[in-house]
Amino acid sequence: MANSKNELDAEIENVRVFIRVRPLSKKEQAEGYSNIVLLDTKENLIVLKKNGENTKPFKFDQIFSENSVQLDLYRMIAYPIVEKALQGYNGTIFAYGQTGTGKTFTMAGNHLKPEVRGIIPNTFSHIFGQISRASGEKSFVVTVTYLEIYNEEVRDLLSNDPNKKLAIRERTDVGVYVKDLMGFTVDSIEAITELLNRGNKNRVTRSTLMNDVSSRSHAIFTICIESKNRIDNKTIIGKLNLVDLAGSERASRTQATGERLREASNINLSLSVLGNVISALVDGKSSHIPYRNSKLTRLLQDSLGGNSKTAMIAMLSPADVDYEESICTLRYAARVKHIQNHARINVEQKGLIEGFEQEIAVLQQKVLLLNLQEQQKEARQRKKEKDKVTSEAKQKEIKKCEEELQKTEKEKGDLMSKISMIQKRILVGGENLFEKAQLQVCLLESSGVELENLDKAHRELEETLNKKAAEKIDVEEKYSSLQEEDLALNKKIKKIQSLLNEVREEYADKEHEYQREIEALLDNHRLLVKETQLANLMIDKYIPLEYFKKIEANLIWNSETQEYQMRGVAYTGNNMKKRQMGNIEISAPVKFEMKNIYHKYPDKKKERKLMYDKRTISAPKAH
Ligand SMILES: Nc1ncnc2c1ncn2[C@@H]1O[C@H](COP(=O)(O)OP(=O)(O)OP(=O)(O)O)[C@@H](O)[C@H]1O
Known part of the structure; x- marks a missing residue:
């Protein structure tokens, strides 16, 4: 069901953007690379040094230096979003940056x-x-999915067949979803960790020039937290997307060729579409946001400019050799800061919990019925045993009764274990679910308290600052002498001058960014031209013109799956065989005289080329 809350209830806020700079690696140190990153962690400013000069400072929500630890990031970035997901909001955290950062x-x-x-x-x-700390009036169901987008194909990392391509679909009631993606209900930290490990093993990674274990796909780990309050019977669902993107480096940096170049081109293409989506959202002028141009942006549609609390972590290498990639990452991240999201609590009429409860009620009814049958059968058996007649027929009847009783007992046992399995999926607030992870929870809790204290201190500082700013304005208003006016004017001119410089720099940044995108598209274009040439060559050499025309006449473009499909394919192969066997008269086999076709082939070459050209020009564009 769609949200019952309207736009007025939405919490409007910008995507929060964080930077993390990793330490120089041992390899980088051994090769003599220097650290070019300058940080002001108080003001959250970052500058890169190049040839003795500094770039303009970039400002973000928070900057994490090479000394930061994992819990610092969790506390500042993830903690607030996970809390919101527990309250029924959607949340997304995604990591962006070149390979190895x-x-x-x-x-x-x-x-x-x-x-x-x-x-x-x-x-x-x-x-x-948090579930174990919730009140007993609340029930929870936690569900997990894990997918990757590799070479523009969606794959289920938790499936037994992770290489199977899955299709993306859209429905007005549920929005964008992946068809046949497997969702697992989890009841403990161990169970969910096991799923994460299983998925990670299935993820496509390679050793590249820049990272020994490089992820070549975008991975999305999704946790849905459904909770139902027994007092008001309200069900809310928070969805948390945790996204590890593939590296944003230019293909040439990893010196990839062949299949790896294809991977790199696809990664560049989807990140370039992500960049276009960000630009379109930020400039606010475009009515069309190109979400549909890549699988990644389609799946992250809600996270960017939609119903979600979103944070991006842009990763940086501190090494001078990575300057180009680092400056691009900073520019990309700076644009993301301006995206505005409208997050709402997702209230559902009927969720999984309700479904499970109904299933349990039906099963319990069946158990009751079996209990009754069992009592009747036992009474019958007792009656027969009392009977003194010990004929063979009577013995047989008693044995049959015993067998029936055993069968009923087994059915009851099966039903009971099914009930307990479903019951296990529903977690009741207050249950202790985390004995083994107690330490980690304590760490997180203390982080939460610390975070609250920090927030309080931050608010107090902000209040003082606001007061000071107001006082400053009062003082400034009292300036009256000409000299002061002159000074003020000069200040204004300087301000305008610096604004102008900023605009100029912004313009240069954008130009640079577009150049990169064009290069990425060109890479992809070259690859496509190569593949088209190969396909045309194969058609030219091996497919006779008559067949080619037949195939072409029967191909239709499926805009949903973005693939060509053969018309009437349901009546081919084994299906055709069945039809032929069932009704020999209808389907007398058609014979083609191949010899004639091959003899004619060279004369038609020109005509065929014209057709290929027409086909290439008129192929439908992706939506
Ligand atoms: N903050 C950090 N502190 C210490 N080591 C780090 C840090 N960040 C990354 N590393 C190390 O750097 C190497 C590369 O990191 P990682 O594989 O996470 O990069 P990546 O950005 O995911 O790369 P790819 O896009 O190729 O998958 C790893 O050995 C990792 O342990």
């Missing part, structure tokens, strides 16, 4: 070592910790 380290980390556990495993302790 620490996206996977930040999002996943190492779950075996508490101090380097990343955001995803820390959310597990947080969520289950």
Whole structure:
């Protein structure tokens, strides 16, 4: 069901953007690279040095230096979003940056070592910790999905067949979703951790020139927290998307060729579409936001400019050799800061909990019925045993009764275990679900308290600052002498001058950014031209013109799956065979005289080329 709350109830806020700079790696130190990052963590400013000069300062919500630890990031970035997800809001945290800058380290980390556990495993302790602290009036169901987008194909990382391509669909009542994606209900930190590990093993990674274990796909780990309050019978659902994007570096940096170049082109393309979506959202002039141009942006539609509390963590390498990539990351992140989201609590009429409860009620009815049958059968059996006649027929009847009783007993046992399995999926507030993760929960809790204290101090500082600013305005209003006016005018001119410089720099940044996007598109275009040439060559050499025309006449473009499909394919292959066997008269096999076709082939070459050209020009565009 769609939200019952309207836009007026939405919390409007910008996407929060954070920067994390990783330490120089041992390899970078050994190769003599220097650190070019300058940070002002108080003002949250970052500057890069190049040839003795500094770039303009970039300002973000918070900047994490190389000394920051995983819990610092969890506390500032994830904690508030997970709290909101528990209250029924959608939340998204995504990690962006070139290869080897620490996206996977930040999002996943190492779950075996508490101090380097990343955001995803820390959310597990947080969520289950809060459920065990909730009141007993509340029930919860936690569901998990894990997918990756590799080469513009969606794959289920938790499926037994993770290579199967899945389709993205849209419905007015549920929005954008992935068809056949498997969702798992989890009842403990161990169960959800097991799913994360299983998915990570299925993720496509490679060793590249810049990272020994490089993720070549975008991965989205989603946790849905449904909770039902028994007092007002209200069900709310918070959806948390935890996204580890593939590296944003230019393909040439990893010196990829062949299949790896194709991977890199696809990564560049989807990140370039993500960039276009961000630009369109930020400039506010476009009525059309190109979400549909890539699978990533389609799936993250709500997170960018929609119903979600969103945070982006942009990762940076401190090394001088990575200057180009780092400045691009900073520009990209600076644009994201301006995206505005409208987050609402998702209230549902009927959720999983209600469904489970109904299922349990039906099963319990069946158990009651079996109990009754059992009592009747036992009475019958007792009656027969009392009967002194011990004929063979009587013995048989008693044995049959016993067997029936055993069968009923087994059915009852099956039903009971089914009930307890469903009951296990519903978590009741106050249950202790996190014994093994107690330490991590304590750490998170103390972080939460610290965060509240920090927030309080921050608010107090802001109040003092506001007071001071008001006083300053009063004082400024009292300036009256000509000299003061002159000074003020000069100040204004300087301000306008610096604004003008900023606009100029912004313009240069954008031009640079567009140039990069064009290069990425060109990379992809070259790849497509290469593939088209190969396909045309194969058609030219191996498909006779008559067949080609037939195939072309029967191809239709499916805009939903973005693929060509063969008309009437349901009546081919095995299906055709069945029809033929069933009704021999209808389907006398058609024979083609191949010899003639091949003899004619060279004369038609020109005509065929014209057709290919027409086909290439008129192929439908992706939506
Ligand atoms: N903040 C950090 N502190 C210490 N080590 C880090 C930090 N960030 C990253 N690393 C290390 O750097 C290496 C690369 O990190 P990671 O694989 O997370 O990068 P990535 O951005 O996910 O790369 P890719 O896009 O290629 O998947 C890893 O060995 C990781 O442990």
